[in-house]
Amino acid sequence: MPKKTMVLEIEGEEIKVSLYERKRTRSFHLSFDHEKGNFIYVVPFFSSKKEREDTLRTLYLRFQKNHPQYLEKKIAKGDFVWIFGKKEKINGWSLMSEATRISYLKKRFLSYLEEAVPRLSSLMGDQIPHRITVGTYRSIYGSNYAKTGTITFSLSLVHYLPEIIDSVILHELVHDYVRNHGKKFYALLLKYCPDYAKFRNALIQLDYEGNTYGKN
Numbered sequence: 001m002p003k004k005t006m007v008l009e010i011e012g013e014e015i016k017v018s019l020y021e022r023k024r025t026r027s028f029h030l031s032f033d034h035e036k037g038n039f040i041y042v043v044p045f046f047s048s049k050k051e052r053e054d055t056l057r058t059l060y061l062r063f064q065k066n067h068p069q070y071l072e073k074k075i076a077k078g079d080f081v082w083i084f085g086k087k088e089k090i091n092g093w094s095l096m097s098e099a100t101r102i103s104y105l106k107k108r109f110l111s112y113l114e115e116a117v118p119r120l121s122s123l124m125g126d127q128i129p130h131r132i133t134v135g136t137y138r139s140i141y142g143s144n145y146a147k148t149g150t151i152t153f154s155l156s157l158v159h160y161l162p163e164i165i166d167s168v169i170l171h172e173l174v175h176d177y178v179r180n181h182g183k184k185f186y187a188l189l190l191k192y193c194p195d196y197a198k199f200r201n202a203l204i205q206l207d208y209e210g211n212t213y214g215k216n
């Protein structure tokens with residue numbers, strides 16, 4: 001069976017799925033392959049592009065709601081936790097409650113962001129002061145609320161290499177100038193982050209240490 005990929009932007013996040021076209025089905029199905037770390041999308045062979053996109057959007061948002069843990073699946077083994085793209089030993093991690101783990105990771109992540117956001121923002125000549133918050137695990141990596149000058153980042157980013165995190169920070173900072181995700185937006189983003197596609201792919205693949213772009 002020929003395997004294709006399909007990319008769709010959902011709430012500002014680019015979702016890449018492996019596409020399987022089936023002749024003998026009329027229904028759409030989305031699942032997450034934990035081994036490979038990617039989404040499998042089964043569609044009727046004779047469905048339109050619009051149908052596939054609309055249904056993927058619906059199924060993806062439903063999936064996120066029902067499986068908030070899918071992002072966390074790979075983050076830890078025993079007392080080893082992926083933090084900033086490296087496996088770190090945190091004594092007692094496996095015994096900590098969910099709330100304790102989240103507050104621990106949030107603290108680590110916030111202290112990184114408080115340094116990185118002003119650094120990258122001044123690189124862009126951005127004069128806008130930002131309030132930074134960290135949300136829990138969710139489908140959206142970041143949001144820039146212009147009205148309050150607040151940028152929220154998903155805690156799931158704490159597991160990735162700093163350069164991958166920085167690509168998300170730059171994405172949000174570019175929204176200070178361009179609100180949508182049009183041509184102008186990407187032109188500006190690529191100016192500050194030429195390897196954006198590579199980092200975004202690492203995020204999609206849940207590749208914390210950047211192996212997908214041949215780093216080690």
Ligand SMILES: [Zn+2]
Nearest residue numbers: 012171175181
């Ligand atoms: Zn965006």
